Amino acid sequence: MRKLLIWLPLAMFLIFLVVFAGGLIRPESKTIPSKLIGKPMPRFALGPALPGKPGLSSAELMNGQPHLVNVFASWCIPCIAEAPQLRQLVAAGVPVYGIAIRDRPEDLARFIERNGDPFRAIGGDPNSSVQIALGSSGVPETFIVDGKGIIRQQHIGGINPEDLPGIMSALGEAK
Amino acid sequence: VIAEAGLAALWLGAAMALLQLLLGVLALGGRREFLGPAVAPVAVVQAALVGLAFACLIAVFARSDMSVLLVAANSHSAKPMLYKVAGAWGNHEGSMLLWVTILALAGATIALFERKLRADTRLATLAAQGAIALGFYAFLLFASNPFARIAGVSEGQGLNPLLQDPGLAFHPPTLYLGYVGLSVAFSFAVGALVTRDVGAAFARAMRPWVLGAWILLTLGITAGSYWAYYELGWGGWWFWDPVENASLMPWLAATALLHSVTVLATREGLRAWTVMLAVVAFSMSMVGTFLVRSGILTSVHAFAVDPRRGTFILALLAIYIGGALALFGLRVGTVREGSRFDAVSREGSLVINNLLLSAILGIVLVGTLYPLIAEAVTGEKLSVGPPYFNSAAGPLALILVAIMAAGPIMRWRRDDLKATLIRLAGPLLAAALALLAVILLAPGIRILPLLGLVAAAGVGLASLAPLWGRNLRRTPLYIWGMVIAHLGIAVSMAGMASESAFTKETLVASRIGESHRVGPYSVRLDEVTPVAGPNYTAIEGTVVAQRGDGAPFTLHPQTRNFPSPQTETNEAAITTVADGQLYIVVGRPDDDGRWQLRLWWKPFVTLIWAGGALVAFGGFLSLIGRVRREMRHAPARETI
Numbered sequence: 001m002r003k004l005l006i007w008l009p010l011a012m013f014l015i016f017l018v019v020f021a022g023g024l025i026r027p028e029s030k031t032i033p034s035k036l037i038g039k040p041m042p043r044f045a046l047g048p049a050l051p052g053k054p055g056l057s058s059a060e061l062m063n064g065q066p067h068l069v070n071v072f073a074s075w076c077i078p079c080i081a082e083a084p085q086l087r088q089l090v091a092a093g094v095p096v097y098g099i100a101i102r103d104r105p106e107d108l109a110r111f112i113e114r115n116g117d118p119f120r121a122i123g124g125d126p127n128s129s130v131q132i133a134l135g136s137s138g139v140p141e142t143f144i145v146d147g148k149g150i151i152r153q154q155h156i157g158g159i160n161p162e163d164l165p166g167i168m169s170a171l172g173e174a175k
Numbered sequence: 176v177i178a179e180a181g182l183a184a185l186w187l188g189a190a191m192a193l194l195q196l197l198l199g200v201l202a203l204g205g206r207r208e209f210l211g212p213a214v215a216p217v218a219v220v221q222a223a224l225v226g227l228a229f230a231c232l233i234a235v236f237a238r239s240d241m242s243v244l245l246v247a248a249n250s251h252s253a254k255p256m257l258y259k260v261a262g263a264w265g266n267h268e269g270s271m272l273l274w275v276t277i278l279a280l281a282g283a284t285i286a287l288f289e290r291k292l293r294a295d296t297r298l299a300t301l302a303a304q305g306a307i308a309l310g311f312y313a314f315l316l317f318a319s320n321p322f323a324r325i326a327g328v329s330e331g332q333g334l335n336p337l338l339q340d341p342g343l344a345f346h347p348p349t350l351y352l353g354y355v356g357l358s359v360a361f362s363f364a365v366g367a368l369v370t371r372d373v374g375a376a377f378a379r380a381m382r383p384w385v386l387g388a389w390i391l392l393t394l395g396i397t398a399g400s401y402w403a404y405y406e407l408g409w410g411g412w413w414f415w416d417p418v419e420n421a422s423l424m425p426w427l428a429a430t431a432l433l434h435s436v437t438v439l440a441t442r443e444g445l446r447a448w449t450v451m452l453a454v455v456a457f458s459m460s461m462v463g464t465f466l467v468r469s470g471i472l473t474s475v476h477a478f479a480v481d482p483r484r485g486t487f488i489l490a491l492l493a494i495y496i497g498g499a500l501a502l503f504g505l506r507v508g509t510v511r512e513g514s515r516f517d518a519v520s521r522e523g524s525l526v527i528n529n530l531l532l533s534a535i536l537g538i539v540l541v542g543t544l545y546p547l548i549a550e551a552v553t554g555e556k557l558s559v560g561p562p563y564f565n566s567a568a569g570p571l572a573l574i575l576v577a578i579m580a581a582g583p584i585m586r587w588r589r590d591d592l593k594a595t596l597i598r599l600a601g602p603l604l605a606a607a608l609a610l611l612a613v614i615l616l617a618p619g620i621r622i623l624p625l626l627g628l629v630a631a632a633g634v635g636l637a638s639l640a641p642l643w644g645r646n647l648r649r650t651p652l653y654i655w656g657m658v659i660a661h662l663g664i665a666v667s668m669a670g671m672a673s674e675s676a677f678t679k680e681t682l683v684a685s686r687i688g689e690s691h692r693v694g695p696y697s698v699r700l701d702e703v704t705p706v707a708g709p710n711y712t713a714i715e716g717t718v719v720a721q722r723g724d725g726a727p728f729t730l731h732p733q734t735r736n737f738p739s740p741q742t743e744t745n746e747a748a749i750t751t752v753a754d755g756q757l758y759i760v761v762g763r764p765d766d767d768g769r770w771q772l773r774l775w776w777k778p779f780v781t782l783i784w785a786g787g788a789l790v791a792f793g794g795f796l797s798l799i800g801r802v803r804r805e806m807r808h809a810p811a812r813e814t815i
Contacts, residue, residue: 006503006504006507006508007504009451009454009455009500009503009504010497010500010501010503010504013458013496013497013500014497016462016544017489017492017493017497019544019547019548019551020465020489020492020547021489022551023547023550023551024485024486024489
């Protein structure tokens, strides 16, 4: 018993050492992935963010085909940078829906005017409540959702041109 | 040329450390008469060389030699001289050089003045010091050379604005010095294990180093807490942030060690345990350094991190701590069991103190590392916050403080529980009165702060008990030190409990001219104006506060914006009065021209840091008293 006790500190230390080494080796990621991956979209019904354009509710997203839900805002600079990629996806036939975070209609209208409108519908999320429910911690983020409304993948940050093949194949798998 | 001279001195110092290690090991291996006498001079030469290297670093900073990379990256020719010099260690490389310098000076001090220790234990201690120093020399020379050159830079980048604060210029080195002191205690423990000499003489030789380290850690933590309180603008004084925990854990271990080393020095008890604690205390400071420098834990404190350095520190950690623990496992069986004592005795209370401190240390360690372990095992990201730490460590801390009241008035070896309680009648009465007063005056406060206030009253009085019936003039300085340090804990605890129970907070969106109430104050936002500082722009609120019918006074909270690196800092406006602090932060405007104002009234919050300062002061008195006493009783110098 005493023998065991004597070597216990060394054993504990070795365990810590392994954990530390693991922490050093693992590539650093500063983003927090959503816990909803593999789970259905949370229920929500957002009013239109732009007058004249439909709002977005979770029921509409269970329409049998895979699509993208883009969490964005007019005040977000990386959202401008990813706009061409969204347009490309739309051109490839991907349905894209938008959730505008803490936005104002006049700012949003100007954003759409400058950067194009890839969205079938834009829900306005004035107090980030749906964003939080989705487990998204910033803008832009894009969720790949299958036809049953199950979240398949979360893309954190802007969509760069080199991300497109990955997104297209994920959409293919979500069919 | 100065930089090259410094680098050369550093290499030579590293060579001396290697020599110190090799000579020490060979001397212990059997050639003691021949090689032993050489070890101490080598330690002194090593200190002189690394001292020279550090002087060179200060010189290049003072001369603003921008051809040295470290100066260019951290200094600016227009900085005041104080910050130029402080800039020498206000960065990673410089602070590591400071670390080695202090370590070498400590080694020289042992080599020149240590007379209590058995000669072979002293040799082994110096060899262990050489080994530790060698690792950090390697770290400096291979992974963080402070004297590296850079070409074509004419002006420096300046120091991080958050760090241009007299308090923070000295906060990291203070903690570092504490860590170095613990490394000396570690060397002693390793030395004593190697020569199987764990006894009273070893404890007395180690004690001043532990005490010194503990004082510096106390000061460092207290200063760091106050800095976070006024500079970060969140109104809190402790956040259980990994970086804070990294400094708290060595302090907890050092506090336990400080008390167990006294048992060993006075009563020859707790031998193996004291050695273990000496190893744990230094391990905690290494783990802390590793967590802060490697960046594997995300912290609100933004530190420049570098995974390569993290790997290096981890390797050092594995060698030193793993080696010491293995040595402990091999040798501790040969450590004779110490003197026996009853459960109810001074030793008994010190053992409980040690167990509780270790339990709190365990709680903090687990809470700090849990996110790391969870991510390694389940891949899930999470963070551990104040609710865990407060509810797990809080009750233990309360029990610990209650034991602290009883311990100093108990007799060594054997005492009577009833007699102790009778001696504690006064403090118990004070605690009961405090309980009554709090229940009557402030009904409905939460249980932890309530107990904290009650314990603070009782313990505050009990901490003075060792002075009762003594001739105060003839009371030894170290008794005064203990009394003041324990009183400081009670004072600090009163502050924490009061802050937690009675703080009033108001968050408003205020128009210009509107008045708001917080605690006993009415506060009016008069205007918000942009102001420009030397290297930042800010918006400054003019806030007029008035307490009852008292004279109104003006405060100027600011939100500062530094362009490079782009940072925003809140400069809280704080007014300190006798019974607390009024704390005001101005935030962003909203669309309707209203300004975010956060107002806090924090009764007796200053006691937290005043208590910390008292604790450190008590430790200082104790250190002086112990060293004076040891010098008076020192035996004639032994030849090796």
